[in-house]
Amino acid sequence: MKVLGVVGGPHREGNTVRLVEAVLEGAREAGHETVLVKLADLDVRHIEEKDGRLYYPDDDMARKLGPHLESMGALVLGTPIYYDHVDSRMKQFIDRLHYWSKTHGDEYRRRFPDDVKVVNCITCGWDDPEAYDDILAWMRERMEHYWRMRHVADLRAEGTGSKPVSSRKDLLERARRIGRSL
Amino acid sequence: MKVLGVVGGPRSAGNTVRLVEAVLEGARGAGHETVLFKLAELDIGHLGDRDGEVAFPEDDFDKIKPHIESMGALVLGSPIYYGQLDSRMMTFINRLYYYSSYYSEENRCRLPKGVRAVNVITYGQDDPHYYDDVLEWAKDMEKGYDMKGIRSLVAEGTGNKPVESRPRLLNRAREIGRRL
Numbered sequence: 001m002k003v004l005g006v007v008g009g010p011h012r013e014g015n016t017v018r019l020v021e022a023v024l025e026g027a028r029e030a031g032h033e034t035v036l037v038k039l040a041d042l043d044v045r046h047i048e049e050k051d052g053r054l055y056y057p058d059d060d061m062a063r064k065l066g067p068h069l070e071s072m073g074a075l076v077l078g079t080p081i082y083y084d085h086v087d088s089r090m091k092q093f094i095d096r097l098h099y100w101s102k103t104h105g106d107e108y109r110r111r112f113p114d115d116v117k118v119v120n121c122i123t124c125g126w127d128d129p130e131a132y133d134d135i136l137a138w139m140r141e142r143m144e145h146y147w148r149m150r151h152v153a154d155l156r157a158e159g160t161g162s163k164p165v166s167s168r169k170d171l172l173e174r175a176r177r178i179g180r181s182l
Numbered sequence: 183m184k185v186l187g188v189v190g191g192p193r194s195a196g197n198t199v200r201l202v203e204a205v206l207e208g209a210r211g212a213g214h215e216t217v218l219f220k221l222a223e224l225d226i227g228h229l230g231d232r233d234g235e236v237a238f239p240e241d242d243f244d245k246i247k248p249h250i251e252s253m254g255a256l257v258l259g260s261p262i263y264y265g266q267l268d269s270r271m272m273t274f275i276n277r278l279y280y281y282s283s284y285y286s287e288e289n290r291c292r293l294p295k296g297v298r299a300v301n302v303i304t305y306g307q308d309d310p311h312y313y314d315d316v317l318e319w320a321k322d323m324e325k326g327y328d329m330k331g332i333r334s335l336v337a338e339g340t341g342n343k344p345v346e347s348r349p350r351l352l353n354r355a356r357e358i359g360r361r362l
Contacts, residue, residue, distance in 0.1 A: 010231040040231065046269050049192040049222070083323050085266065088228050088276040092269035142264050 001073030003027040003182055005036040006065070008079040008090030012038050015123040015157055015165040020078035022172045023119055023155070026179020027074070035068050039089040047095055056099040065093075069100070074117040074182045075149065077139060081124035081132050086139065094142060101146065117182055118149040121175075127159030153178045183254025185209040185362060187218040188246070190260035190271030194220050197304040197337055197345040202259035204352045205300055205335070208359020209255070217249050221270040229276055236279065243277050250281070251292045255362045256329065258320065259302035262313050267303070267320070275323060282326075298362055299329040302355075304337040304345065312338065333358050 005020040017038060024034040042060035049055060056062065079090035086094070098104060100112040120139045122132055136154045143149040155175055157165045165171065187202045199220060206216040224242035231237055250256075260271035267275070283290040301320045303313055317334045324332055335355055337345050345351060 010229045010236060011234060012231065014234070040228070046222075046273075047192045047263075049194065049196075054192060082229075082276050082279070084319060085272070088269065088273040091264075091266060091272040092228075095263050095269040098263070138265060146264070 001032050001182070002068065002071055003032045003034045003074040003076065003179070004068045004072040005034065005076040005078065006090075006093060007036070007038045007040075008087045008093065009082075010040050010087075010089075011080075012040055014080070015160045016078040016080050016121065018165040019121045019123060019155055019157055019171070019175055020076050022175035023076045023121070023179040026176035027182050028179075029176070030180045030182065032074075032182060037065060037068070039093055044089070044092055044096065046092060047098065054098070054104070056096065056104075061093070061096045062099070069097075070111050070113065072113060072116055074119070074152075075143070076119045076121065076179075077143075078121040078123070081122055081126075081135060084132070085135060086122075097147070112147060114148065116147065116149045117152045118143045119153050119155065119178055119182075120151075121155040121157075123157040123160050123165065125159065125161045127162070129156050129158045131158065132156070152182065183214055183362075184249065184252050185214045185216045185255045185257060185359070186246075186249045186253040187216065187257040187259065188271075188274060189218070189220050189222075190258075190268045190274065192222050192268075192270075193261075194222055196261070197340045198259040198261050198302065200345045201302050201304065201335060201337055201351070201355050202257055204355035205257050205302065205359040208356030209362050210359075211356065212360045212362065214254070214362065219246055219249075221274055226270070226273055226277060228273055229279065236285070238277070238280055243274075243280075251294070253294060253297055255298040255300070256324075257300045257302065257359075259304075262303055262305035262316060265313070266316060278327070293327060295328060297327070297329045299324045299332045300335060300358055300362070301332065302335045302337075304340050306339065306341045308339040310336050310338045
């Protein structure tokens with residue numbers, strides 16, 4: 001099975017990438033193929049309007065992420081929390097999933113795999129592990145309701161200013177264990 | 183005073199633009215100067231990274247900056263996509279980090295004090311309170327910048343009830359604009 005990791009935020013080697021990588025390491029140990037996409041490396045544009053209808057640009061979301069999204073068995077989403085929500089790259093990624101929605105058309109919805117497992121990862125500076133449980137619930141509801149995914153686990157790295165993910169052996173081991181269980 | 187309107191979403195003549203325009207009409211009626219930016223017509227990137235620190239790209243956000251630094255009121259308009267403001271508005275809000283005291287105390291001082299705010303959201307769901315949580319979230323964000331007198335305006339059920347067909351809603355929007 002293919003496990004696709006998608007990471008938001010501006011940092012290519014930050015806490016969020018490290019946490020998602022640990023889940024993918026576990027997945028590889030269990031024999032899965034993994035792909036990691038850092039949205040900061042891609043050129044993804046917003047949904048546009050053409051002739052009064054929504055238009056989905058033919059950019060890296062369509063060309064580079066599209067094929068992986070259509071063949072994945074599991075999705076690992078990772079985002080830093082900015083302004084008490086997912087960051088703008090992750091929100092843009094979620095908005096762009098609309099291409100595969102029923103609203104766009106059944107033929108697009110059919111191309112999105114069934115029963116995808118999902119793991120949601122958030123990182124934040126605030127040193128309270130439960131501070132953003134509402135955002136994890138929001139992410140989970142989007143993926144379950146719109147894409148009928150199967151939620152597997154949430155991962156939280158709080159207080160990243162004083163406790164970088166790379167220093168948290170217990171958290172990284174838990175991430176790998178979740179990856180192995182996919 | 184200057185009233186700055188910023189609209190997210192992909193549509194340049196949709197429900198959100200129409201409703202924000204009505205607020206600005208009201209503001210002009212009360213003698214205020216108004217400026218409207220449609221984010222769909224601008225090129226505004228995400229936050230960048232320089233040596234592990236957050237960095238700010240040079241792009242069309244620079245066109246809005248002089249207005250942000252001289253505004254007396256801010257009118258934010260966005261359609262709701264997936265239960266939150268759309269990706270253009272989220273990008274704009276992330277870019278406001280430039281004015282956050284966490285980033286730069288000096289920049290923070292360039293944001294006027296006591297800015298009034300109006301949050302305008304539009305969506306297909308028929309319940310006018312369906313996205314109250316999003317309005318609360320936007321309000322909290324604005325309070326973080328010491329904005330005052332924050333008002334909300336909701337156009338629900340835009341599929342069957344386009345904003346243009348709702349004179350009472352448009353009047354309320356103009357009234358909110360007049361009272362800024």
